[in-house]
Amino acid sequence: MRYIQTELGTEKFCKGCDDYYPATNEFFFGTSKYRKNGTQVLETLCKACYNEKYGRSLIRSNNVAYRYQGVMA
Numbered sequence: 001m002r003y004i005q006t007e008l009g010t011e012k013f014c015k016g017c018d019d020y021y022p023a024t025n026e027f028f029f030g031t032s033k034y035r036k037n038g039t040q041v042l043e044t045l046c047k048a049c050y051n052e053k054y055g056r057s058l059i060r061s062n063n064v065a066y067r068y069q070g071v072m073a
Helices: 047-062
Strands: 003-006 009-014 019-022 028-034 040-046
Touching: 009 040, 028 047, 040 047
Parallel strands: none
Antiparallel strands: 003 009, 009 019, 028 040
């Protein structure tokens, strides 16, 4: 985990774009895990990189017509 402290607060490193962003839910998706101090564990990719990497597969898996293409023929 790569975090740095700046005058803006805690920032987290994104492995996808190799840049630092504020460690908030505005820039990173949260996982279902929590640390002992009660803070939420964040994904390693920022939201933009996450959507670029997994966006197409998420849209395809949530599309009901795509799932039943071969079944209804």
